[in-house]
Amino acid sequence: MLTYLNQETIDKIRRAIQPERLLDTAVKLIEVPSPTRSAGAVADRLEQILRGDGFDVERPEAGWPDAPAVVTRLDSGIEGRTLQFDGHLDTVHLPFVPPRVEDGILYGSGVSDLKGGIAAAVEAMRVLRETSAMPAGAVLLTAHDQHEIPWGDGSHVNGLIDAGYIGDGVLLPEYLYDRLPVIGRGLAVLEVELTRPGVPVHEVLGGIDQPNVIVAGAEVISRFSELDAGLSKLSHPLAGRESIFVGQVAAGEIFNQAPIKCELSGTRRWLPGTRVEEVEQQYRDILSEVAHRFGVRIKGRFKLARDAYEIDQSDPLVGAFQAAHKAATGHELPVGAKPFVDDGNAFVRLGGVTAITHGPDARGAHTLNEEVPVDELVRVALVYALTAVLFCP
Numbered sequence: 170m171l172t173y174l175n176q177e178t179i180d181k182i183r184r185a186i187q188p189e190r191l192l193d194t195a196v197k198l199i200e201v202p203s204p205t206r207s208a209g210a211v212a213d214r215l216e217q218i219l220r221g222d223g224f225d226v227e228r229p230e231a232g233w234p235d236a237p238a239v240v241t242r243l244d245s246g247i248e249g250r251t252l253q254f255d256g257h258l259d260t261v262h263l264p265f266v267p268p269r270v271e272d273g274i275l276y277g278s279g280v281s282d283l284k285g286g287i288a289a290a291v292e293a294m295r296v297l298r299e300t301s302a303m304p305a306g307a308v309l310l311t312a313h314d315q316h317e318i319p320w321g322d323g324s325h326v327n328g329l330i331d332a333g334y335i336g337d338g339v340l341l342p343e344y345l346y347d348r349l350p351v352i353g354r355g356l357a358v359l360e361v362e363l364t365r366p367g368v369p370v371h372e373v374l375g376g377i378d379q380p381n382v383i384v385a386g387a388e389v390i391s392r393f394s395e396l397d398a399g400l401s402k403l404s405h406p407l408a409g410r411e412s413i414f415v416g417q418v419a420a421g422e423i424f425n426q427a428p429i430k431c432e433l434s435g436t437r438r439w440l441p442g443t444r445v446e447e448v449e450q451q452y453r454d455i456l457s458e459v460a461h462r463f464g465v466r467i468k469g470r471f472k473l474a475r476d477a478y479e480i481d482q483s484d485p486l487v488g489a490f491q492a493a494h495k496a497a498t499g500h501e502l503p504v505g506a507k508p509f510v511d512d513g514n515a516f517v518r519l520g521g522v523t524a525i526t527h528g529p530d531a532r533g534a535h536t537l538n539e540e541v542p543v544d545e546l547v548r549v550a551l552v553y554a555l556t557a558v559l560f561c562p
């Protein structure tokens with residue numbers, strides 16, 4: 170494998186990366202606001218940037234005509250593997266922060282999550298083309314909407330996978346840089362609404378005789394807590410344990426009135442090997458038992474974010490990535506778990522290929538203070554380009 174990556178090639182690629190050009194791309198993406206489900210304008214901007222660089226661009230709808238995905242390829246012309254760079258163009262719904270650069274740090278909405286990483290992936294493609302460093306194979310770049318929950322549901326990337334926009338291995342430039350994630354738990358967001366018939370009523374005017382939505386809600390919480398104690402036995406040394414967690418409860422208007430509604434929400438996380446259908450059924454069984462026992466109506470939402478995943482550490486992408494990382498930084502990454510869910514879970518579970526999440530040491534994802542050192546974006550561009558050189562032949 171290392172025969173493709175001599176010092177001359179590494180130096181050639183390193184020299185070809187243009188930090189100013191990379192930064193300009195990141196700024197151009199950040200300055201177009203793109204909250205989840207409204208990424209059409211920034212997708213158009215990315216298309217414009219890529220066309221300006223002479224890349225051919227496809228815009229498959231992939232189930233989301235409001236913001237068709239952006240797809241481009243770099244083909245060496247020689248048969249080999251395809252390495253995919255995939256990123257989401259949408260950002261969480263927070264007030265827009267325009268891009269600015271200060272002391273080598275880039276700030277602005279989506280810079281950490283995930284426009285900085287996408288700009289690094291674009292720069293890697295430019296450099297691979299300019300240096301003709303790829304001995305064989307191809308690179309496929311895909312960018313899309315619908316990533317951030319609860320506004321998005323992951324359906325856009327699923328649509329791309331269904332439509333065949335998938336490589337033999339995938340890199341995702343999310344803000345995880347200190348480990349090579351090989352496993353991640355699945356996640357579903359739970360939303361439970363308990364209601365009783367009728368109207369709110371004073372405790373002494375019949376309120377006390379109504380089905381009590383708060384007591385029923387407490388029973389749901391208690392049943393979840395019992396389940397969580399059992400789930401704690403399902404544990405993985407890297408990924409941690411399965412869990413069910415309640416983070417929010419709301420009910421009642423005043424102290425002596427019987428309310429008609431109690432709402433609670435939380436999460437369920439599970440390990441690879443546990444089937445999502447069983448996880449959902451377990452949750453629904455608890456809700457229907459409590460509803461029956463307390464005479465209340467319970468509506469339970471089970472919003473699947475991503476299924477659990479695990480990758481095979483003997484996959485060629487793992488070796489190529491580690492060798493590229495070592496060539497770029499002097500060391501390999503320790504193997505670890507992915508603490509969050511991302512589209513990599515979908516590439517592994519739905520697409521059946523190995524996906525590695527690796528991006529810049531960026532700060533402030535999902536806050537108003539996103540920031541990433543430009544040097545980190547340059548490093549990611551180098552790691553991505555070197556991985557392609559090693560993986561694609």
Ligand SMILES: [Zn+2]
Pocket residue numbers: 257282283316343
């Ligand atoms: Zn992200």
